[in-house]
Amino acid sequence: MSTKVPPPAPPYLGPAKFHGGPQALHPLKRIVMHCTVSPCAPGGARANANYFVHTVTTPSSAHYVVDPGETVQVVYDHQIAYHAPPNTDTLGVELCDPQTGSPARWGDTNHHAMLLRAAKLVAQLALAYDVPIRKVGSLQLRLGLRGICGHVDVTNAWHQTTHTDPGDGFPWDAFMAMVNQAAKDLQVTPPPPIKPVPPDPHKAGGTGVRLVTSNIKNLPDLSREHVRHDMALVRKLGGVILWQEIAEADDVADLRATVPGYTHLHTDTECPISVWTKGWKVLDYGKVTLHPGKEHVSPHRVATWVRLQRNGSTVPPFVVVNTHWVSGAYSNPGQEAEAWRLAMWAQAHAGMCTLVQGFLAKGITVLGGGDFNRTGAFPGFAPGHRWLINGGYDHLWACEAKGGVQVEAAATGTLGTDKLFTDHAARWAHVHLVAPAKAKEVAA
Numbered sequence: 001m002s003t004k005v006p007p008p009a010p011p012y013l014g015p016a017k018f019h020g021g022p023q024a025l026h027p028l029k030r031i032v033m034h035c036t037v038s039p040c041a042p043g044g045a046r047a048n049a050n051y052f053v054h055t056v057t058t059p060s061s062a063h064y065v066v067d068p069g070e071t072v073q074v075v076y077d078h079q080i081a082y083h084a085p086p087n088t089d090t091l092g093v094e095l096c097d098p099q100t101g102s103p104a105r106w107g108d109t110n111h112h113a114m115l116l117r118a119a120k121l122v123a124q125l126a127l128a129y130d131v132p133i134r135k136v137g138s139l140q141l142r143l144g145l146r147g148i149c150g151h152v153d154v155t156n157a158w159h160q161t162t163h164t165d166p167g168d169g170f171p172w173d174a175f176m177a178m179v180n181q182a183a184k185d186l187q188v189t190p191p192p193p194i195k196p197v198p199p200d201p202h203k204a205g206g207t208g209v210r211l212v213t214s215n216i217k218n219l220p221d222l223s224r225e226h227v228r229h230d231m232a233l234v235r236k237l238g239g240v241i242l243w244q245e246i247a248e249a250d251d252v253a254d255l256r257a258t259v260p261g262y263t264h265l266h267t268d269t270e271c272p273i274s275v276w277t278k279g280w281k282v283l284d285y286g287k288v289t290l291h292p293g294k295e296h297v298s299p300h301r302v303a304t305w306v307r308l309q310r311n312g313s314t315v316p317p318f319v320v321v322n323t324h325w326v327s328g329a330y331s332n333p334g335q336e337a338e339a340w341r342l343a344m345w346a347q348a349h350a351g352m353c354t355l356v357q358g359f360l361a362k363g364i365t366v367l368g369g370g371d372f373n374r375t376g377a378f379p380g381f382a383p384g385h386r387w388l389i390n391g392g393y394d395h396l397w398a399c400e401a402k403g404g405v406q407v408e409a410a411a412t413g414t415l416g417t418d419k420l421f422t423d424h425a426a427r428w429a430h431v432h433l434v435a436p437a438k439a440k441e442v443a444a
Contacts, residue, residue, distance in 0.1 A: 005124055005127045005128055005186050005187070006128060006416070007077055007124065007125060007128040007129070007416055007418045008064075008071070008073075008121055008124045008125065008128075009073075009414050009416055009425075010064070010070075010071040010072055010073050010121075011070075011072050011073065012072070012073045012074075012076070012375070012392040012425070013046065013049040013050070013053060013072050013073065013074055013375055014049070014052075014053060014073065014074040014075055014076070014392070015053070015074070015075065015076075015079075015331070015423070016052040016053055016056075016061035016062075016074045016075050016081065017052065017053055017054065017056055017061070018052075018056065018058075018059040018060060018061050018082050019061050019075045019079050019080060019081055019082065020079065020080030020081070020082065020087065020088075021079065021080060022078055022079060022080075022421065023078060023079065023080045023087075023088050023089050023090075024088075024089045025077060025078060025089070025129050025418055026129060026130065027089070027129070027130060027131075027146065028089055028090070028091065028125075028129040028130070028131050028146070029088075029089045029090050029146055030090050030091075030131070030136065030141065030146060030147060030148065030149055030154075031090070031091050031093060031122055031125055031126065031131055031147075031148045031149075032083060032084045032090055032091065032092050032093065032149055032150065032151055032153075032154060033093055033095065033118075033122075033148070033149070033150050033151070033165075033166050033170075033175075034062060034083060034084070034092055034093065034094045034095065034150075034151050034163075034165050034166065035094070035095050035096075035097040035099050035165040035166045035167065036048050036065070036094050036095065036096050036097065037097075037098060037099050037165075038096055038097075038098060039096065039098055040067065040068060040095075040096045040097050040098070040105075040108075040110045040111050040114055041067065041068065041096065041110060042067055042068055042069035042070070042110075043067065043069075044065075044067035044068075044096035045065040045066055045067040045069075045070045045071060045072045045096060046065075046067075046070070046072060048065045048094060048096065049065050049072045049074045052065075052074045053074065059082045060082050060083065061074060061075050061081040061082050061083065061092075062074060062075065062081050062083045062092040062093065062094040063075045063076075063077060063081050063083075063091045063092050063093065064091075064092070064093045064094065064121060065093075065094040065096070066093065066094065066095055066096065066114055066117050066118045066121060067096040067114055067117075068096075068109075068110040068111075068113040068114045068117070069113070069117075070117075071117055071118075071121050076416075076417040076418075076423060076425070077091060077125075077129075077416070077417065077418045078417045078418055078420075078421075078423075079417070079423060083151070084151045084154040084155070084161065084163070085154075085158065085160040085161065086154075086158060086160065091125060091129075093118060093121065093122060095114060095115075095118055095166060096114065097111070097114075097166065097167075099165060099166075099167055102169070103167075103168070103169025103170075103171075105169075106169060106170065106171045106174075107171075115171075115174070115175055115178060116178060116182075118175075119175060119178035119179045119181070119182045120182040120185075120186075122148060122179050122182075123179045123180075123182035123183040123186055124182075124186055126148070126179070126183065127183055127186060127187070128418070129418075131146055131147065131148070132145075132146055132147050133147070133148065133176070133179055133180055133183055134147040134148065134176075135147060135148055135149065135172055135176050136148065136149050136153065137149065137153050137156075138153045138154075138155075138156035138157040139157075141153060141154065141157040141158075142157050142158075148176070148179065150165065150166050150170065150172075151163045151164070151165045151166070152164040152165060152166070152167075206315055206408060206432055206433050206434035206435070207310040207313045207315045207432075207433050208430060208431065208432050208433070209239060209240055209308075209310075209367070209430075209431050209433060210237065210238035210239045210240065210428065210429075210430050210431075211238055211239075211240050211242070211320065211367055211369065211388075211396055211428065211429045211430075211431060212234060212237045212238035212240070212241045212242065212369075212426055212427070212428045212429075213241075213242040213244070213322070213369035213370055213371070213394050213395070213396055213426065213427050213428075214230070214234045214241065214242070214243055214244070214394075214422075214424065214426040214427075215243075215244040215245050215324070215371045215393075215394060215422060215424035216230050216231065216243060216244070216245055216246055216251070216422050216424075217245055217422045217423055217424065222421055222422065223421075224250060224254060226421035226422075227251065227254050227421075228254050228257075228258045229420075229421060230420045230421055230422050231254060231255060231258040231259055232258050232259075233415060233419060233420065233426075234415065234420075234426050235258070235259045235262075235274075237415060237426060237428045238428055239275070239276035239279050239280065240273065240274070240275055240276070240280065240306075240308070240320055241259070241262070241273070241274040242271070242273055242320070242322035242368075242369045242370055243255070243271065243272050243273070243274065243322070244270060244271055244322070244324040244370060244371045244424075245270055245324065245371075246267075246270060246271075246272050247269070247270035252264075252267045252272075255267070255272065255274070259274055261276065261277055261278065262274040262275060262276055262277060263275045263277050263282055265282070265285050265304070265306055266285070266287055266304040266322075269287060269302050269304055270299070270302075270324060271287075271302060271303070271304045271322045271323060271324050271370065272304070272322075273285070273304055273305075273306050273320065273322050275306060275308065278311070279310065279311060280308045280309070280310060280311060281308065281309045281310070281311050282306055282307075282308060283307040283308065283309060283317055284306075284307050285304070285305060285306040285307065286304075286305055287302050287303065287304045287305065288302065288303050288305075288351060288355055289301070289302055289351075290302060290303055290323070290325075290347065290348040290351040290352065291326075291344045291347040291348055291351070294337060294340055294344075296336075297336060297337045297340065297341070298326045298327070298328075298341070298344070301323070301324065301325055301326060301344070301348055302323065303321055303322065303323040303348075303351065303352055303355055304321070304322045304323070305319055305320065305321045305322070305355070306319070306320055307319050307364070308320060314435065315405055315433055315434065315435050316363075316364075316365075316404060316405045316435060316436075317364065317405075318364060318365045318366065318367060318404065318405045318433065319359050319364050319365070319366045319367070320366075320367050320368060321352070321355065321356065321366060321367070321368035321369075321370075322368065322369065322370050323348070323352065323368070323370040323371075323372075324370050324371045324373075325345055325348045325370070325371065325372050325373050325374070326341050326344045326345055326348065326373060327341070327373040328341040328373075329341040329342045329344070329345035329373065329374070330345065330373060330374035330375070331373045331374065331375075331393060345373070345374070349378075349379070349381075352381050353381045353382065355381075356368070356381040356382050356399055357381070357382050359401070360382055360399060360401045360402075360404075362401075363401045363402065363403040363404045364401050364404050365398070365399065365400050365401045365404035365405045365406070365407070365433075366381075366382075366398070366399045366401070367388075367396075367397070367398050367399075367407075367431065368381075368396070368397055368398075368399075369388075369394070369395060369396035369397065369427070369429075370394070370395070371393050371394050371424065372393055372394070372395055373393045374393060375390075375392060375393060376390055377390050380397065380399070381397075381399060382399045384399060384400055385397060385398075385399050386398045386399070386400075386407065388410050388412055388429040388431070389412040389413075389414075389427050389428075389429055392424065392425060393424070394424055394425065394426075394427050395427070396412070396427055396428075396429045398410075398431070403436055404436065405433045405434065405435060405436070406433065406434050406435075406436060407431055407432075407433060408432045408433065408434050410429045410430065410431045410432070411429070411430045412427070412428065412429045412430075413427075413428055414426070414427055414428075415428070
């Protein structure tokens, strides 16, 4: 019996411009291999991801794109991508290949590196979602067999497209051997678990804080059962949880019922903060408006904050900030009122800088997170700003104050959307904080 492993979590560059609703991953029907009709070269995965996110004009997308140097994700596993209809309960993997030239090209340096990378991806997906590691053709697909196939096999089975990738010259035997070997390697040394051992609160005279950010989407709204399911899983990750899109009365009621033992602050906003009552003393809290809303476009946006101190600890207090910024500025451009969205995103950034630097000026270190609707690292909120984790649109960060508590170490990770009904992964950071004097001793 194969060993269960977690699904892969490469850089997420989505969401794709076109994708469908939720799909089942247990059982997953098939993993479909595609080709991009573009050069097999480093940087190709990101270029094609950018195409799916910004440029494409007809409904098409894929879950993953692979080049010789990188794998990226464009559609979350639990969402339908438009790659090889019928698409429901399938995953699509794009390989960067021009689909022209001699079949011998699949053996050149770049193609070989890409195939090895793709084989590891496919093996991990197959192990995570119990997909048999076998090549299946069109007749087998029609009979309901699950496995790994090409777009051409789906075309020949259901005739909903005319695509023939990955082409006659694709080295299926060699690729499947790579997938089988990758699966064996993963089962000998599986990927690290989602939840590591948290920092020791007493190490070096410091304290540990488990910080989480989670957007429980409400556009379209999840069912109450799905909201409670996601809240219950996220609760297990941290002692200070930053929620986004928890705004309506039923959301707040579910939060209080599903996450007991926590103090829930700012429930009059869509960015509440939940603090583990036994672990933390709430010294004070507040909120600031970052920019006004615009009818039929976006509500006003806020940053909520809380100042905390560990119960029974002498480590100085620190502040945690939560926020959710406007979409359409750097995510899914081309939406209505795009110029306004860009201006408001910049205004939110300026407001956050003012808030954070105000605390730093008082000697108070600030940790924070939220949904920024922008992928990758962008300019921070103060000198010395440090990203703890960048993933999708959801990030966690830290800004140390001179004379304030210091961030000594942080373990980070993701609870993926394969386990959640929301379209945002939950990001966590287990941070070890030490008092300034103790930090100097440790460094000495």
